[in-house]
Amino acid sequence: MSKVLETVKVNRAFGDVVEGEAVVSEEGFSPRYDLDRWTGLISKPGHNLEGTQIRDKICFFPTAKGGIAAGWAYYDIKCKGIAPKALVFGVTNPVMVQGAIFANMTITEGWSREPRDFVKTGDWVRVDPKRGVIEVIERK
Amino acid sequence: MNLTAEEQGMLRGDQGPAVKDALEYLIKVGEFWGAERLVEITNVHMMGDIEVMGDGGLKWLECTSEKRASCAVNVSTNARSFDFPLVAHLQQDSGEAAKERKLIGLLQQMNVTTTDTCINYQTLYQPHLGERVAWGDTGTVIYANSVFGARSNFESGPAAFAAGLTKRVPEYGFHLDSHRKGTFVVELEADLHDLADWGAVAKLVGEPNQSYCQVPVFTGVKQVPSSDELKHLGAGLASYGSMGMFHMVGVTPEAPTLETALGGNTPHTRMTITNADIERVYRGYDLKDKRCDLVVFSGPQLSLWELKDLSALFDGKRVVEGTQVFVTSSNGVLSAARKEGYVQKLEAAGVTIMEGVCFYILQNLSQMRQRNGWTNMISNSAKLVNIIGAHRFNTILRRTKECVDIATTGRIQ
Numbered sequence: 001m002s003k004v005l006e007t008v009k010v011n012r013a014f015g016d017v018v019e020g021e022a023v024v025s026e027e028g029f030s031p032r033y034d035l036d037r038w039t040g041l042i043s044k045p046g047h048n049l050e051g052t053q054i055r056d057k058i059c060f061f062p063t064a065k066g067g068i069a070a071g072w073a074y075y076d077i078k079c080k081g082i083a084p085k086a087l088v089f090g091v092t093n094p095v096m097v098q099g100a101i102f103a104n105m106t107i108t109e110g111w112s113r114e115p116r117d118f119v120k121t122g123d124w125v126r127v128d129p130k131r132g133v134i135e136v137i138e139r140k
Numbered sequence: 141m142n143l144t145a146e147e148q149g150m151l152r153g154d155q156g157p158a159v160k161d162a163l164e165y166l167i168k169v170g171e172f173w174g175a176e177r178l179v180e181i182t183n184v185h186m187m188g189d190i191e192v193m194g195d196g197g198l199k200w201l202e203c204t205s206e207k208r209a210s211c212a213v214n215v216s217t218n219a220r221s222f223d224f225p226l227v228a229h230l231q232q233d234s235g236e237a238a239k240e241r242k243l244i245g246l247l248q249q250m251n252v253t254t255t256d257t258c259i260n261y262q263t264l265y266q267p268h269l270g271e272r273v274a275w276g277d278t279g280t281v282i283y284a285n286s287v288f289g290a291r292s293n294f295e296s297g298p299a300a301f302a303a304g305l306t307k308r309v310p311e312y313g314f315h316l317d318s319h320r321k322g323t324f325v326v327e328l329e330a331d332l333h334d335l336a337d338w339g340a341v342a343k344l345v346g347e348p349n350q351s352y353c354q355v356p357v358f359t360g361v362k363q364v365p366s367s368d369e370l371k372h373l374g375a376g377l378a379s380y381g382s383m384g385m386f387h388m389v390g391v392t393p394e395a396p397t398l399e400t401a402l403g404g405n406t407p408h409t410r411m412t413i414t415n416a417d418i419e420r421v422y423r424g425y426d427l428k429d430k431r432c433d434l435v436v437f438s439g440p441q442l443s444l445w446e447l448k449d450l451s452a453l454f455d456g457k458r459v460v461e462g463t464q465v466f467v468t469s470s471n472g473v474l475s476a477a478r479k480e481g482y483v484q485k486l487e488a489a490g491v492t493i494m495e496g497v498c499f500y501i502l503q504n505l506s507q508m509r510q511r512n513g514w515t516n517m518i519s520n521s522a523k524l525v526n527i528i529g530a531h532r533f534n535t536i537l538r539r540t541k542e543c544v545d546i547a548t549t550g551r552i553q
Contacts, residue, residue, distance in 0.1 A: 014172050028350055028382075032192070033529055036506075044529035063350045064382055067527065068218075068276035071296020072193045079196025093352035093382050094173070094313060095276070098299040101168050 004126075006118045006136040010088070011110025013129035014097070018106050019137065020058045020085040022123045024115050025049050028063035029087075031073040031099075040082030055082045058125050060115045062090040070095045074103035086127045088115075088134060108134070141167055141310070142177045150306060158209030162302035169299060170310025178308040179315060181292075183267060184215040185260050185275040186300035188247055190240040191221035191503045193297070198239055201246050211251040211304035216265070218277050219258045219441060219468070219498035220244075226494060231511065232504045240503070252304065256496035257470035258440045261288070262367060264472075269393050272315060274303035278378035279371065279440050279523065281314075285385040287370055289393035291315050294352070294384055313352070314384055320394065321403030322357035322387050324349065327412040329360060334539040335372045335446070338365070339522025340421040341413055342376025343537075349409070350381050357401045358388040365391060368443050375440050376522040425536040427516070427552055432460075434514045434533075435547040437540075438468040438499035439524030444476050451482035453544040459490035460550040464512070468494045489548075500528045509533060518546055 027048035029035075036043035040055040064070075077083045086106035087096065100107035106127050111134070119125060122140030127133075143151070153160045166178065190198060222232060222240045244254050255264060260275070261283045267273050267290035274295040275281050284290040293313040295303060303309045313319050326345055332338055345356050356377070365373070365388070377383045387395035395401035437450060447469060459465050467486060469477070474495050477483045483493055502508065509531055517533040519525055520543050525535040538546065546552050 012172055012174075014168065032500075033527055035530060037194075037530075043532060045532055045534070047529075064352070065350065065379075067379070068187050068278055068294060068296045069192045071187070071276070071298050071300075072197045075200065075298070076192065076194035076196050079194060079199075091351045091353065093384075094169070094293045094299070095278075095296040097172050098169050098296045101165065101172070102298040107172075 002137050004135045004137065008118055008134045009112040010108040010132050010134060013108040013132055014101055015106030015129050017128045018085040019126045020056055022060060022119050022121055022125045023052055023054060023057040024060040024119055024121045028065045029061040030065035030067050030070060032067045032069035033065050037073060037077055054084045057084045058086045058088060058127060059084045060088045064089055064093040064096045068095055070099040074099040074105055078103045078105065088127065141170055141175060147178060156208060158204055158207040159305050162305040166302050166306060166308065166310055170312060173312035175310035175312040177311050179272055179311045180307055181272045181274045181303055181309055183265050183273045184213055184300050184304040185218060185280050186215055187218040187276050187297045189220035189501055190236055190243055191501055198243055201243060205246045205249055209250045209305055212307045213304055215252045215304040216255040216260050217247060217252060219501055220256050220496060221501045221503040223494045223497045230508060236503050258498055259443060259470065262443050263470060274300050274309050276300050279375035281384050282374035282378045283371060285314050286374060286392050320385060321355065321405045322401045323355050323405055324409040325407045326356050326358050327360045328358055329412055329414045330418050331362060331415060335368060336520040336537055336539045337418055338369045338373040339376040339537065340418045342373050343380050343421055343522050344413055344417055346377045346381025346383060352382050352384055354381060354383055356386045357395065357398060358386060359398055361388055361391060368446055371440055379523040379526045422537065426534065428534045429515055430552055431516050432518060432546045432550050432552050433463045434517050435465045435543050436499045436517060436519045436524060438466060439521045439527065441469045441498060442467060444473050447477045447482045451485040453541060454489035454491060455485050457489050457548045459547050463547055463550055465491045465547045466494060466499055467491055468497050468499055471495055500524060506531045518543055
């Protein structure tokens with residue numbers, strides 16, 4: 001197993017162990033408000049991550065925004081092949097969780113340290129829901 | 141999780157594979173949130189439209205239907221992405237429209253009533269204090285919790301459907317007393333005269349407090365708010381703040397006093413909303429090229445009273461050349477509005493009425509925007525102004541009468 005550079009605990013988690021490139025946002029997220037669900041690009045004008053591709057990424061968002069749509073939307077984008085590998089939220093809401101579980105996508109809530117203090121976009125990270133940890137494996 | 145004998149039977153497949161799958165799914169969701177048990181619900185409101193479900197979701201629904209699934213409780217559906225008679229006019233994809241029809245048929249087969257409205261709480265079902273329901277969209281949930289004192293979490297499409305099949309939801313979030321207490325206080329000093337003003341309050345309160353765990357307590361409200369005003373406040377709070385509940389002292393059933401609403405919590409913030417704050421919201425929108433070619437009244441669908449007011453504002457006027465105005469509502473409301481002549485007045489003014497949809501859910505909306513060259517979308521709905529961003533509109537919130545003036549003069553201030 002590769003060397004772990006940082007380990008951060010999460011409060012709640014669901015899903016398989018996944019590894020991927022981190023995308024770290026200072027702004028919350030909703031697949032309906034912010035995402036072009038045909039390309040996988042964050043499309044909301046002015047979003048902190050506008051223009052960023054989330055396919056196969058480990059996405060860090062401080063909050064969940066609005067909407068009921070995420071319940072179906074994650075399954076839809078997974079079927080379209082543009083889903084992220086995991087959603088890592090500071091604070092989430094039931095819809096994100098219902099949607100991620102329905103799509104069998106890894107999701108976590110809460111973190112023992114703020115993402116800005118341990119991970120940057122482009123770093124390689126692992127999410128292990130069973131152990132309740134996020135690990136930074138490689139720096140960009 | 142503690143399961144009853146009946147629930148254990150469901151897990152064994154006693155009530156068929158669809159119920160078994162649904163219960164397994166609900167248990168996983170409940171375990172994430174630390175729920176100790178499932179609780180029975182009386183009513184379900186679910187989102188299920190092709191725009192958000194996509195081919196994958198439709199296929200899943202077909203597979204579930206083949207398992208002879210049938211909902212065990214009344215289930216209504218949320219607004220969807222097509223008003224079929226307008227497909228050609230809006231140049232929507234006829235192939236996707238056919239899928240939407242198929243989806244509706246599948247839901248009906250599984251004992252879902254396809255009402256296609258996001259204002260079920262005004263038109264279809266009004267749960268009582270403490271009654272547990274499984275509702276989505278978010279505007280319906282916040283209204284249920286706050287105004288009725290009923291109990292629901294945000295239940296997205298698959299979760300609401302699973303609740304319909306099993307008549308159950310996991311007990312977490314707003315099903316628990318501890319989650320329903322106020323967490324901060326908002327003093328309403330502002331004079332709120334228009335639905336958009338209530339939406340502006342929601343933006344001011346929701347944006348800096350974005351969390352499902354936050355429950356604002358409003359105090360100082362100057363007049364008794366109407367159902368439509370609470371609807372715009374709630375839909376806005378859910379949209380900007382991801383919130384599922386608010387209290388309003390002296391108005392909502394779990395807030396006879398500030399102390400009761402807080403339930404022992406010490407508020408982390410006390411904020412005040414003044415007239416100047418509201419004006420600042422309106423002035424904060426970038427008018428870009430000042431084009432006024434799209435004005436929308438939607439999100440949530442309009443009540444009969446909103447349609448009545450709007451038809452009076454448009455009466456004798458005409459939407460200016462090159463501008464399009466859309467209004468959305470439900471079959472039931474529009475039927476009544478036709479009987480009263482409100483729809484005819486709006487149509488005579490050049491307004492397009494859409495049934496069973498919400499503007500931001502419309503299939504092909506991004507392409508529609510490009511084809512029409514729309515840059516600005518002007519609305520009196522703070523929720524709509526917030527939610528439509530992924531389709532790359534520049535959005536502007538204005539009061540209802542100003543929206544009508546903009547639509548009929550082609551000028552925006």
